[in-house]
Amino acid sequence: MFINKRGDIVLKKIIIIILLLLILSGGLLAWKYFYHKHKVIVIGLDGATWKFLNPLMKEHKLPNFEKIMKNAAYGELKTTKPTKSAVLWTSIATGKKMEKHGIVDWTYVSEDAKAKIQRVQLITGKHRTAATIWEILGKKNYTVGVVNWWVTYPATPVNGFLISDRLRTAIIKPSIANEKNLVYPPELINELKPYLLKPANTIPIMMKYGFETYSQEKVEQFFSPSKFFRNMFSQIHLYVGHDQMTANWSLHMLRKKQPDFFGVVMRITDVYAHLGWKFIDKQYLEDTVPQIKLDSIRSKDEAVRHKAFKLIHELDQKYAEVMLPAYKFADDFLGEVMSIADKNTTIIIISDHGFMWHGGGYDHNPMIGHSYPDEPPRGIIIMYGKDVIPGKIENANIYNITPTILYAFNEPLARDMDGKAIKEAFSDPIFQKRGDKRIASYGVGPVSSKAVPTDAAEKEMMEDLKSLGYVQ
Incomplete structure (x- = not known):
């Protein structure tokens, strides 16, 4: 040619x-x-606060937190009222306020018109009216994994696996693990059952980390032991067991194959903070507490207020030492996750709220008073990975987490989300050049008008929340 x-x-x-x-x-x-x-791991530490974390790192008692903080972006995480974990962790997972995502309390009243009765039941994922980050990413073909996130029962189909927040109740009744809708895919339960613990199995864990163990005689040694304190203290081993199982399940699944997105919530940093302050020296508390009651905090006398706040700061430092078992448990888990995560992973550590002295104990509800903040105590945010700029994060809030994860995956944010991406935390020039891509919405979650049947898992979880004073 x-x-x-x-x-x-x-x-x-x-x-x-x-x-x-x-x-x-x-x-x-x-x-x-x-x-x-690119992969993201979110470690949720319910109730974690810099108030305890910083003093413990300063004393070199949390080596894994100390290690990542050298190259991390970090800051306070603003939260909102009500400081109910079911509400806040759903806001974190959706980037939306409770009015948009539908989870507004721990419980709801179901009505049986035929039987003409009303029954208080726990809120479930069926009531959620916004898509979660794992549902959004799953639909975009990213693999996902979720463990023990609040309000994830019943476990719905995802592009990966989901271990709901009710499986942990099997520590009381192992037969609960045979109930439906606790995990997805359903057959996954066979892999998880070997990691179930019995109450007796928790004692060595308690001793390893130095948690106070309950006995009726020991209770009387502590400051002003209330009925609430006695009840919580008697069940602290169960909460430790919950988190140990959560850790075991998480590490088992991550070692099999790390998904593109993984999220887990641990609770002991919250639970132990509700009662642990009474483990501080009894004589010290008897001398100090009368001087930091509400009337002292709200006093018009500046000298009285100054002394009260000085004593509260001193008490915070002592309380940090008491909280070491809970934070050391979290530190060890963090170390295990870091050893598994590949080099393309961004690890994000967050809490839904912090803790503060409110005049009669430590809690996470805001208190209105002279020179005292009328906002919930802030949580923490730590971001770590090769694409993260070390330094202080300013003005972050719980609604920013889902947009930030979407930004890390170079996916559009939704205009109906109440948060924005924390772009300044990323160092890679490619990240910084990304546009602010937006779509209208990622839609709703698996909302349904059908009530979820009351089962043994719900009964045990209801007792769990009652022991914390969350449900009456």
Whole structure:
């Protein structure tokens, strides 16, 4: 075949164009593959606060937290009222206020018109009216894994696995693990059952970390032991067991294959903070508490207020030492996760609220008073990974977490979300050049008008929340 000079030039141009198109398409595929390889792990520590974390790191008692803080972006995480974990962790998972996501309390009243009775039941994921981060990412073909996140029962289909917040109740009744809708996929339960604990199994864990163990005689040694304190103290081993099982399940699944997104919530940093302050030296508390009651905190006398706040700060430092078992447990879990996570992983550690002295004990509800904040105590945020700029994060709130995760995956944010991405935490120039992509909404979650049947898992969880004073 004969091709003249001009035709030869045209052919060469066509070949060059084809090659450029192939290179470009390959580059785009490589680009997409690169970002699909980026992974995020969210470790939720319910109630964790810098008030306890900082003093313990300063004393070098939390080596894994201390290690990541050297190269982390960190700050306070503003939260909102009511400081109910079911509400707050759903806001974190959706990027939306409770009015939008539908989870507004721990319980709801179900009505049986036929039987003409009303029954108080626990709120479930069936009541949620906004898509979660794992549902959003799953629909975009990212693999996901979720363990013990609040309000994840019943476990719904995801592109990966989901271990709901009710499976932990099997520590009391192992038969609960045979109930439906606790995990997805359903057959996963067979892998998880070997990690179930019995109450007696928790004692060595308690001793390892130095948690106070309950006895009726020991209770009387502590400051002003109320009925609430006695009840919580008698069950503290169960809460430790819950988190140990949560840790075991998480590490088992991560070691099998780390999904693109993984999220877990641990509770002991919250539970232990509700009662642990009474483990401080009894004589010290008898001398100090009368001076830091509400009337002293709200006093019009500046000298009285100054003394009260000075004593509260001193009490905070002592309380941090008492909280060491809970934070050391979290530190060890963090270390295990860090050893598993691949180099493309961004680890985000968050809490839904902090703790503060409120005149009669430590809690996370705001208190209105002179020179005292009328806002819930703030939680923590720590971001760590090769794409994160070390430094202080300013003005972060619980609604920013889901948008930030979407931004890390180079996916659009939704205009109906109440938060924004924490873009300044990312160091990679490619991250910083990303546009502020937006879509209208990612839709709703698996909302249903059908009530979830009351079962043994619900009964045990209801007792759990009653012991914390969350449900009456």
